[in-house]
Amino acid sequence: MNDIQDITSIKLLVDEFYTRVRLDGLLGPVFAEVIKNDWQPHLDKMYAFWNAALFGVAGFRGNPFAKHAPLPINDEHFNRWLELFTQTVDTHFAGPMADDAKNRAGLMAVMFQSKLANMKGGTGKTIV
Numbered sequence: 001m002n003d004i005q006d007i008t009s010i011k012l013l014v015d016e017f018y019t020r021v022r023l024d025g026l027l028g029p030v031f032a033e034v035i036k037n038d039w040q041p042h043l044d045k046m047y048a049f050w051n052a053a054l055f056g057v058a059g060f061r062g063n064p065f066a067k068h069a070p071l072p073i074n075d076e077h078f079n080r081w082l083e084l085f086t087q088t089v090d091t092h093f094a095g096p097m098a099d100d101a102k103n104r105a106g107l108m109a110v111m112f113q114s115k116l117a118n119m120k121g122g123t124g125k126t127i128v
Contacts, residue, residue: 003095007051013101014046017088026080030071053104054097064108065115073116078109 004013018039021027035042045062052060085105089098 001092001094004054004089004093004097004101006055007047007057009093009097010047010050010054012092013088014043014050016092017085018043018046020084020088021081024080024084027077027084030073030077034071050101054101065112068112069116069119075113078113082106082109 002009004010018031021031022039045060048057048060049062049064051057082105086102089102093101
């Protein structure tokens with residue numbers, strides 16, 4: 001099995017991952033509500049995101065957290081997202097870049113969960 005090597009690898013990863021997401025009973029409906037049936041703009045943005053994250057290639061613009069903040073998502077969604085992402089990487093790739101992609105996805109999930117918890121006041125906090 002090859003490692004993630006370039007934009008072609010990233011497109012395979014992203015396309016396969018979001019195929020799994022669309023079919024997933026927990027994540028599919030959340031994405032369907034936002035994306036409707038126009039997946040290509042989202043896929044293009046994810047190609048650019050992962051190309052920037054893994055290879056430092058300029059081209060990604062956006063604020064991923066801002067897009068996720070208003071969604072009806074919780075820790076269960078992030079855990080499932082990470083599970084599907086890891087499965088997809090492990091199905092197609094092996095090597096340092098594959099490991100880096102899984103690590104970055106895990107860090108992103110933890111960061112998003114933390115930020116969402118803080119927005120909601122966190123444990124024991126009340127927002128007035």
